[in-house]
Amino acid sequence: MSEYVESIKIVFSQNLNSDNAFYMAKYMKNKFEYYGIKSPLRKELCKPFLKKENLPTIEEIEGIIKELWNEPQRELQYFAMELLSKYSKLLKQDDYFLFEYMIKTKSWWDTVDYIAAIIVGNHFKLYPELKKSISEKWINANDMWLNRTAILFQLKYKQATDEKMLFSYIMKHNSSTEFFHRKAIGWALREYSKTNPKSVFKFVNENENRLSGLSKREALKIINKS
Numbered sequence: 001m002s003e004y005v006e007s008i009k010i011v012f013s014q015n016l017n018s019d020n021a022f023y024m025a026k027y028m029k030n031k032f033e034y035y036g037i038k039s040p041l042r043k044e045l046c047k048p049f050l051k052k053e054n055l056p057t058i059e060e061i062e063g064i065i066k067e068l069w070n071e072p073q074r075e076l077q078y079f080a081m082e083l084l085s086k087y088s089k090l091l092k093q094d095d096y097f098l099f100e101y102m103i104k105t106k107s108w109w110d111t112v113d114y115i116a117a118i119i120v121g122n123h124f125k126l127y128p129e130l131k132k133s134i135s136e137k138w139i140n141a142n143d144m145w146l147n148r149t150a151i152l153f154q155l156k157y158k159q160a161t162d163e164k165m166l167f168s169y170i171m172k173h174n175s176s177t178e179f180f181h182r183k184a185i186g187w188a189l190r191e192y193s194k195t196n197p198k199s200v201f202k203f204v205n206e207n208e209n210r211l212s213g214l215s216k217r218e219a220l221k222i223i224n225k226s
Helices: 003-014 018-027 039-050 061-069 074-085 093-104 109-126 128-139 144-152 163-172 179-193 197-206 213-225
Strands: none
Touching: 003 039, 003 061, 003 074, 039 074, 061 074, 061 093, 074 093, 074 109, 093 109, 093 128, 093 144, 109 128, 109 144, 128 144, 128 163, 144 163, 144 179, 163 179, 179 197, 179 213, 197 213
């Protein structure tokens, strides 16, 4: 194990809170172990490790991310995502393989959504030639979390959103009964409605009978308040 990973594990272990850990694991349906470190304290503890002078080299980063990802405590995966985001402008084109690994391993909404909107979203801006080919691969994959990533990666794109792509990807999974598909569809549309409410309203109306109730409610939340 790298010294960097060992150091953050020691700091997290020193701040173990068993009561918090129990309830945090319960909230996540007991899919993961926790140190029991709540977000504000975790971010404070991580600050020294994320300072420029303390960061690992770009050559070390993939190995370190995978080390963190394979640890049982969920806070280490949260740290891994924040660490990787520090390298967003330094990553190579084919580093999307690492994102795919993170999405498909220990998959749950708490990691997948950050990876989609922050890590993948930024990477496709850095390498726009990847956007169509990789997102198409993911939207058509037999993996709900890759599908969700393809629907959500444009969450922060605002005016740069590829509307045609977004709507097309939504309609590939509009009939899914899976909650995480339906929620992602509604969330993506709701976020885009902040930029183009008329387009979202029109899309939802035209597909009223083909979208789930959950997706429609989420999509129109902001529009219906205005």
